[in-house]
Amino acid sequence: MKQDGDAASGLPVCFVSSHEGFLGSIKKLIKDFVVTEIDIHGQQVNTAASAPAPHCSEEVSSRCKEEAEEHHAFSADCRFDLTISSPDSLDLSMILGQAVSEQLEQFVVSLRDDVMEDEGETPGNKELSLGSFTDKYQRANVHRAVRHRFPFLMTVTIQPEIRVREDPDYRELSQLVTEEEAEDFFRFIDAKVQDSSYTFHPDENKEHRTAVHHFLNRRFGKLVETKSFGEQERTAISVRLRERGRPKKRTADERREEDVYTAFTLCKENLETLEAISYMAATLGVLPSDFTYAGIKDKRAVTYQSMVVKKVLPQRLMEKRAEFEKRGMRLSQIRSVAEPLTLGRLQGNHFDLVVRNVRPHAVDDAHTSAEKQRHIASLVEEALENVKARGFVNYYGPQRFGTGQGVQSDHVGLALLQEDMVTAVRLFFSPEDGDDPPSQAKRHFLQTDNAKESLALMPVSKARERLMLRALNRYGTGPEGCAKAWLSLPHGMRVFYPHAYCSRVWNEAVAHRLATLGHGVRQGDLVWMQGVVDNMDDNEESSTAKVHVVTEREEQQGVYSLAQVLLPMPGNTVKYPENAMGMWYRERLARDGLESCRFRVGSLKMNLPGCYRPMLANLCNLRYQLQTKEEGAGGGEVLTLNFDLDSSCYATICLREIMKCDP
Incomplete structure (x- = not known):
């Protein structure tokens, strides 16, 4: 060593x-x-036959179902799910084009300025054309993404043109409740999820509650029913979608498109996996979350990986292949399958x-x-x-922490685990040494605290930074505003940073373990129990049951090899080694002020259970x-x-x- x-x-x-x-x-x-990804059958995906589908056999299907159930915030082998799960993360510039996307941003800013000047009076008649969309899938995607990102806008189709204007109902409701509640309520209305409900914050003023009831019944009475519940100052208004009787009968084409899953092999060059998905989603008129994959692949490489997209027929995907090739993506082995992929469903x-x-x-x-x-x-x-x-x-590789960055991702993650939201935001906006546009925008924010001006400087392609700056502009740069800025990112993006911190600790732990305890298996080390072949779990009961603490007798008899020794990734469900390494973990976390950390950040809806990783590969x-x-x-x-x-x-x-x- x-x-x-x-x-x-x-x-x-x-x-x-x-x-x-x-x-x-x-x-x-x-x-x-x-x-090149290796699928669960041991085949390279660029050469594997297209016949086997994710449901090849009962045994494989059962195994995949178990893998999916076990896959939570940390996956079985400490990968993390970066699936973009909402239109918040859909880059509108992909759908609308950069120029129109920037016009929409400016339109929203001008509406906000008007609200401040009018002090809540009747809105004007401003409108913006987003252009013409002949493809009905793209039109549907534009409507959905714009309304979800900007709930205060209404989208109107004058075929094939889509126009946006401020929603007067939103303006009226935002005078009765907070803007955050108004936005959430309009997202709830727009989603129209059967049997769902939305509850406003508790309101002790009965007259004010009555005004809210009247507004909701007048504007949305055909869609929802409202009621107050609770006692005194804890009384709140709950809104529930009305039952719609028998569901609308879908046409055969609609059923086919809704239930279909199409698998394909994606070859990409110099392109991030999520960037490729965003472009394909925008082109096909579906959401990024409609794509599933087994793992994230390097950007600076030629990569082959399996993907499945739902609601898109194989024929339609084939029709778009030439368009995707212009963006450095080649699709092959396009075929129908019965179900989506799950993250981690690969051999290597x-x-x-x-x-x-x-x-x-x-x-x-x-x-x-x-x-x-x-x-x-x-x-x-x-x-x-x-x-x-x-x-x-x-070791976890440097891409886990962000290569070439002045402040690496693990530093941001530590600040989040310390629940210091302001420091986490400022670290997040640490600029690079160069003078490129993103660095200029970040530097401007740190120097001026002006999120609005920084947003105007930030390139449209920087989706995370722009989401954060929008929230900071709206809620302020204090602790509460910074917390809301983090919440504006999809969960997978938020949890990336604490995961990076835990990965850094793991890297330091394995180096210390080898330097101080050598290459032999020591009493108190953790190993997989003999006969256990599963990879790491993030479920507390199952993972601790499979992890065994090496005894003195087992050390003397050489029962285990170094290749079987595990070290834990910090979290709230793992056990630590019962030798000097256990103390090392405690001291290492205490050095960062995390001695009592429960690896949960409730304000950001993050939970880090931890997992186990072999020391050697x-x-x-x-x-x-x-x-x-x-x-x-x-x-x-x-x-x-x-x-x-x-x-x-x-x-x-x-x-x-x-x-x-x-x-």
């Missing part, structure tokens, strides 16, 4: 092999880093990598070109055979080739690598162990 201090990436430098390693460059070209990933300009760490004293090549070949062979035999430290099916390239082809020694990793393992971390440096 070797430990040298901190790497440039901020990750601990702790290795399990003592070979020398070598230098080299990865991701020089996008095609140098190819990631296959990697095809190219390391360029391979050379020794030390100055090469070899005199001839042939001697240098033999020396490099010897270094590469020793490194790869060592890692093949011993595995590598299973292994690569499988390794193949490699070292070649000397001519100067015209990039020059130097070029190493081609092909291998498989389990899900939630990082190829960059594997390369780090092989090369003994940050690649």
Whole structure:
């Protein structure tokens, strides 16, 4: 085991092999880093036959159902669900085009300015055209996304044009209740979920409650029924959708489109998974949440992954393939299936990598070109055979924390766990060193505290930042306003930051464990019980039942290997090692003021149960080739690598162990 201090990436430098390693460059070209998902049948998704569907057999179906039930805030192997679940996160610029989207933003700002000037008087007759949409799916998506994002607007279709104006009913209700309640009520009305209800805040003023009742019955009496319940100052108004009798009979086409699931393999280049989904959703006229997938893939790479979209027929997806290709996405193996995918429903990933300009760490004293090549070949062979035999430290990779950022995601996550919302917001808006538009907007916010001006400077493509700035503009930059700003992000985006903090602690824990307790299995370590083959659970009862504490006798007899040892990701359902590492965890969390942290942030609706992660990971099916390239082809020694990793393992971390440096 070797430990040298901190790497440039901020990750601990702790290795399990003592070979020398070598230098080299990865991701020089996008095609140098190819990631292909391996499905639950062990097939690479770009070559697997299209016949098997997610419901191939009763046994597989049962297993998938169990996996889905066990998958909560933390997934079985500590991945997190970034599925965009509401139109809040749908980038309207994808649907409307950037120019119209910016016009809509300005239109909303002008309406707000009018409200402030008119002090609540009758609204004017301002309107904005969003353009013409000949595709009925796109029209439906525009209506839904705009009304959900801006509940105070009403959308009107004058076929095929869509126009927006302020909703006078919203203006009237917002004079009776808070704007937040008015927005939530209009989202409730727009959703029209059968048997659902909405409850306003308690109101001790009976006359005021009567005014609210009258307004609701006058404007929405055909849709809802209202009643007051509670006692004295806790009395509140509850609104319930009226029963609609027999549901409207859907046409055969409507039934087919509503119930259909279409699977496909997505190949993307230099594109984030969620960015690709947003574009496809906007083009097809569905929501991003209608897409399901097994895992998030790297941006700076060529990646192949399985996806399923609902409410879109295979024929329609095929018709859009040419349009998607213009955005760096290729769709193949399009076919009908019976159900969506679930996050984590994969065996792992296959990697095809190219390391360029391979050379020794030390100055090469070899005199001839042939001697240098033999020396490099010897270094590469020793490194790869060592890692093949011993595995590598299973660190979370730098992309977990945000590469190239001045303030990394784990710092934001710590502030959220400390429930310091203001600090978390200011860390979130820490600018990069450069002078690009996002950094300028962030810098302006930190210097002026003016969210409105910063929003005007922030590029439309920065969805998270714009959601936060809108909320800060509306609710202020104090503790309550900052909490509401975090709540404006979808849950998966919010929980990303505390997860990053917990991942940082795990990385430090594994480095400390190897440095202080070595490579043997020690009394008090945690291991999977023999015979247990499931991956990590986030369910308290099942996970603690499968985790075993190593006894003194088991340590002496060498019952377990280091590959079976687990370390916990901090959370509220995990147990900690019953040796020196347990104390290390307590002291580490206390150092950040989290000694009594319950890993729940109620104000942000976040719960972190924690999970377990093996200290070591292994690569499988390794193949490699070292070649000397001519100067015209990039020059130097070029190493081609092909291998498989389990899900939630990082190829960059594997390369780090092989090369003994940050690649």
